[in-house]
Amino acid sequence: MATTWDVDGGKSVRTPHRDIAYAGSTATKPAGPRARRKLGPGPAIPFGLQIGPALLVLIWVAGSALGWIDPRILSAPWTVVEAFGRLIEQGRLQDNFVTSATRALLGLSIGLVIGTILAVTAGLSRIGEALIDGPVQIKRAIPTLALIPLLILWFGIGESMKVTTIVLAVIVPIYIHTHNALRSIDSRYVELAETLRMSQKDFIFQVVLPGALPGFLLGLRFAVTLCWVSLVVVEQINATSGLGYMIDLARTYGQTDVILVGLVVYVLLGLVSDGLVRLLERRVLSWRRTLAS
């Protein structure tokens, strides 16, 4: 606009006039009605997510130091740290951790493979769906805990019973989310694949499986959490090793500090494995991140 007026000298007179009007309108702005209230929760607080847990720890420390908390009910933080050091020194923590982690990873891997195969079979063929979907839904209605007596009768109380329990627990979320994602692939993409005359193989590997990946990864997040949860269940029943066994034994001897060490390890395991899956999600679904950024 300014260039037109520079060229046309006669009109340039109007430019300062406009400037004044503009300056005047901005000057009245602060005097206007009070700022509108925002309806959102407002800007993020720095380290906001850490505040809650830090406060809990602080209460725990203060309560133990001031004698408000009976150490028989909840050991003091420093006692727990001591117990942690002692258990590592004795090698008990590492041994039990390795045993538990092996069970969890084995169960998770087997469950992952079976759950994915079932979901893809049921998702891509009607016969597969007719055969598989019902039984999985029935399994979903049975709590894992309730299956343990039967599994003990079948597999004894050894490792195979524990791993089977974890496998059965993990299959469900993997299957449900992957199957759901496969079934909710946009029909517009199916049409597209038809007009592009894609082969069945291309259709499955270019459209269906990548499209179902977000659902699979969501299922994986649930599965990872669930495999640690089922681990606790199997290790507190008829186990002679593992973190759950360590905790259960500590209950027998009234060692609150050892129980707390076990719980802290569970927390760390749960958070770390969830973080790993989220990292995987970010890398594999980078096409999605662009939408959010």
Next chain:
Amino acid sequence: MAPHSGQLKPATKAVHVESLVRRFATKTILDGVDLDIERGEFVALLGKSGSGKSTFLRALAGLDHEVEGTGTLDVPENLSVVFQDARLLPWRSVVQNVTLGLPGTSGQEAGRKALAEVGLQGRENAWPNQLSGGEQQRVALARSLVRDPALLLADEPFGALDALTRLKMHDLLRELCARHRPAVLLVTHDVDEAISLADRILVLDEGRFIEDLRIDLPTPRDHGDPRFAQIRSHLLSRLGVDVSGRKAA
């Protein structure tokens, strides 16, 4: 799909349709439609909503598996569809979307060339979500081009774009069609779009063609041309829009 006879069409024809009927439940959408499209001919299909224009296009594209119907339908094997939405797979890069389903490395090179043709060189490895609506639709055009179709079916391809982008896309489509010479069937509700692009305009109403108009204006077409305005008001009246008192834009 409705039964199609294997009747041979003359070599100069890209599309031959005879007494095509399509029905949804009891409602007849296409009521015995006949149409021939020459090779390289650009046909625009106008119609009110619900007139059956999308049904017609989907019948030609072979996308009406579950629709009841009869008639003769002879379309080239090598046809390509551009939808109203760009319909890009969000989990595949731009160039992968263009070459979707093409075999091997020869496809890669062709994909890059097609993208350059629609003015998107350098964006090959972007994700579709990173492109604007107009750019996404250009990728969809490149995806059709790279297959060198004998027939291009376009279902309101620019309907979701803003007016300025739409004008640019018209130029691009005209240019691409002049170079590759596919037969085109463009379904649209935009009368100006039809007049600026097509060699021939059809109007569909209640399942039948009620107008088959050849457009002989020189290209590029000037919207201010009095003949343009005349054709527009004629077509609008055929579409049931009251044109008295309306002025050409």
